[in-house]
Amino acid sequence: MTVYFIGAGPGDPELITVKGQRLIRSCPVILFAGSLVPEAVLAGHRAESVVNTAELDLDAIVALLRDAHAKGQDVARVHSGDPSLYGAIGEQIRRLNALAIPYEIVPGVTATAATAATLGCELTLPGISQTVILTRYATKTSMPEGEALADLARHRATMAIHLGVRHIERIVADLIPYYGVDCPVAVVFRASWPDEEKVIGMLGDIAGKVLSKGIERTALIVVGRVLGAEGFADSSLYQKA
Known part of the structure; x- marks a missing residue:
């Protein structure tokens, strides 16, 4: 018996991996968010x-996993995006280890990847940014020392900010001193879902645009000079030399 933590991808059902789909179709027990x-x-x-x-707490979820283990039934534990990013699987794994229940992680397409796809851009461009920072905005869960948004913004790398669109004005205030008011930014609501919506702007005007749209959750904020960039060098990957 194995518990499979499966990344379902960002929303589009076709963006799940072949392995994830196979396990969902074969496991006798499915727990999904x-x-x-x-x-x-x-x-x-x-x-x-x-x-x-969605309405169960950790104890109730672990009880279901324990029951399936007792019956020798594999479990497809289906999370959104990639379960290793803000998937709350660490606490489940800790419980499974204590119960000696085997598990496996099946990666999924991230919200960041889906957002880049819908924006039609590359997040790493030569001479502009070769680093992508995936982070979140501190709300109920505080950030560890050195990981405050302003600390990360000092790098001026491409940044994907989860779980913070409701605080867009505060986020902008933290970023402008490092990226500048003219830095491109995009906010994508439910990337790859049928009701996907994107708001494009600059740090100087994005807050007003987002507030006018009424987007308050389930959105990713991407900021960086890679968005809409034109004057970058070709990579060495396809050079004749």
Whole structure:
């Protein structure tokens, strides 16, 4: 018996990996985060038990995993995006280790990758940015020392900010001293979902645009000079030499 932490991808059911889809269709037990994972991802399953864990706490989820283990049933534990990024699997893994229950992580397409796709851009361009910082805005969970947004902004790298669109004005205030008011920024709501929406601007005007759209959750903020860049050097990858 194995618990498979499966990354369902950002929302588009076709962006799940082949391995993830195969496991969802073969595991007798499915636990999925229904608030973030569309049910279409579960299409073709033959599971005996399918549970939406959106309203369950950690103890209740672990109890279901323990019951499946006792019955020798593999579990597809389906998370949005990639489960290793803001997936809250660390606490589940700690419990599984204590119970000696085997597990495996199946990667998924990240919200950052889906956002870059919908923006039609590369996040790493020669001479502009070769670093991507994935982070979040401190709200209920504080940030460790040295990881405050202003600390990370000093690098002026491409930055993808999760879980912070409701605080867009504060985020902009933290970023402008390092990126400048004219730095391009994009806010993408539910990237790859049918109701996806994107707001494009600069740090100087993005807050007003986002507030006028009423976007308050489930959005990724991407900031950096790679957005809309033109005057960058070709990479060495395809040079004749």
